[in-house]
Amino acid sequence: MIKEWATVVSWQNGEAQLNCDVKTSCNSCASRAGCGSRILNKLGPQTSHTLSVACDTPLVVGQKVELGIAEGSLIGSALLVYMSPLVGLFLVSALFQALFGTNLAAICGALLGGVGGFLIARGFSLKLSRRESWQPVILSVALPPDVLRVETVTSADDR
Structure with missing residues (x-):
């Protein structure tokens, strides 16, 4: 199970709107200047x-x-999103290259296959997103922000 903390934005009728912050590893390593991920x-x-x-x-x-x-x-969702356009790109490109024998046909086939693979992934993702096993679940709930209060008391002797 992959876990992440989120903040409640609203809660109504058994449905919570949650805000998850995107965490990146930038600013945590020594190679920040030449890092492509940072850009x-x-x-x-x-x-x-x-x-x-x-x-x-x-x-x-x-x-x-x-x-x-x-x-x-x-x-599964990562494989669907990344692999179906890639497989479509290669298969349709190879098919167009074999049928027409020109590089222009292979390029057009690659474009059609990539877009087709993307559309297939989009269609399957809508169906798969309805599965309960693909939905995030709330594992634990922290205390509300107004319940826990920390006070520091300083006396005149400590100054």
Whole structure:
């Protein structure tokens, strides 16, 4: 089970809206200047994701919850999203190359196969996302933010 903490945005009728912050490994290693991942992370504007999760326990805005998702569903979705366009690209490109015998046909086949593979992945992902085993679940719930309060008392003698 892969686990991640999220913050409650809202809770109504047994459904919680949760905000998950995207964590990157940038700024944690010594090779920040020449890192390609760091540059790619700067290009993407989205730093958090909002998702809906079923929860019977009433939650408070700002409360932290631990989410979990099965490794198999995560690996399966990654394979679907990355491999189907790639397989489509190679298969249709090879087919067009064999049928027409030109590089232009192979390029057109690669484009058609990649887009077709993407559309197939999109169609399957909509069906697979309805499976209960592919949904994130709430594993644990932290205390609401207003329950725990820490006070420090300093006396005149400590100064």
